[in-house]
Amino acid sequence: MAAAVAPAIRTFGRASILAWSALGWLAADVVRGRFAWREALAQSWFIVSVTAVPAVFVSIPFGVIVSVQVGNLTQQVGATSLAGAAAGVGVVRQGAPLVAALLLGGAAGAAIAADLGARTIREEMDAMRVMGIDPVRRIVAPRLAAMTVIAPLLCVVIVFMGLSTGYLINVGLQHGAPGGYLSSFASFVTVSDLVAALVKSALFGIVVVVLACQRGLEATAGPKGVADSVNAAVVLGVVATFGLNLIITQLLSMFGSRVLG
Template sequence: MNDLFAVPLRAVGGFFAMTAEASRAMLRPPFQRREFVDQAWFVARVSMLPTVLVAIPFTVLVTFTINILLREIGAADLSGAGAALGTITQIGPMVTVLIVAGAGATAICSDLAARTIREEIDAMKVLGIDPIQRLVVPRVLASAVIAVLLNGLVCTIGLVGGFVFSVFIQDVNPGSFVNGIPLLTGFEELMISTIKAGLFGMIAGLVACYLGLNVRGGAKSVGDAVNQTVVFAFMALFTVNVLITSIDVKMG
């Protein structure tokens, strides 16, 4: 029974220890600019197409559902307000969760896990190079920045797609749709959505880096680490999403 709880507790403790070490390394020069740019492009490359493919059906589904409800209560002119509120406060962060955890974090984990089983990480330590500062910090920051950009992309797709679907498919007045956008959604909601996305990217990057650096065994263990990254990142990100949304609702 003790072993049953000891292993996950050690893993949680190791994760928070690495998080604290990475936080200190972010403030300590030198900053790996080239690695950051390379990793940002790497995460963006593997995440861009899935983001577009996931955002469009999400947008259509939410807009379609909201418009049906608004028509039933005779408030079809408020479809823009509903689409903006749903897209910016929920669809953007939720799609970011799916893509960052399912594409970006797994790519980071597989890269670091492959380096670990090839003993590149041990070689770096022998040479006096801190793998946290050299590898983890650029990847975590790159994941956070790309998550923010993906969130902006999803929000843009959501609003444009909602407009096209509402106006051309469900015959909503285009002027009413545009005028309704700022009714329920303003700068505060946009900032909270952006903060959510940044936290999602940072947490997903930390989970991926921890599992990638602590992989044990051969090639099979790399696949196991990637699968664990998806599961643990989803769990962490959805929990953070619920907490931030609850705090926002409470304060609002």
């Protein structure tokens, strides 16, 4: 048991140190006017390019599934007027942030881990250190900033597409009332729920990019090591974001009315 827990604790410690260092360099360089904005913009565009289209294609069937299941349930219990509320709560509070985390980890996180892993085995990171350049400052911090900005925007896209698809399915196929769907949605889903979803997405993005960068910087043993780093980055990113979502959801259920209300 101890042999299995010790590596996990060490990995968590290294990831925490990397995240703290990257956030420190990010804040310091922004204040001093020395932040690598061009690199951050390039990484932002790259993340958008690999996640935007999949987000649309994932959110459409996701909205259909939620709308169909919720619509059938509300019809069985005679509460069709609450279909919009149930679908909206499911998509905004839980669905959209988790889908965004999966896309960020599976697409952007994997690409970042592969890029940094390839640079590591080519000894580019060692060369940067020899020249007095900190890879965390030059490589990790811009990617951290890009992911923190893009993750909430990706969540907004998923929310919009999921709710729009759910509305069309409920009104067009399940013969729901447009006014009842929208009014119930507005009654149960508030701006605070959307803010919480955006904050969760940003936190998920930070977790994904930190784990991807850590695995990429620690890649060894040639191409096989890079492949292992990519696989570990994706798996750890998904597991960590789901665990973090559980903690955040529990905290919001306990203290959300005080903090967000």
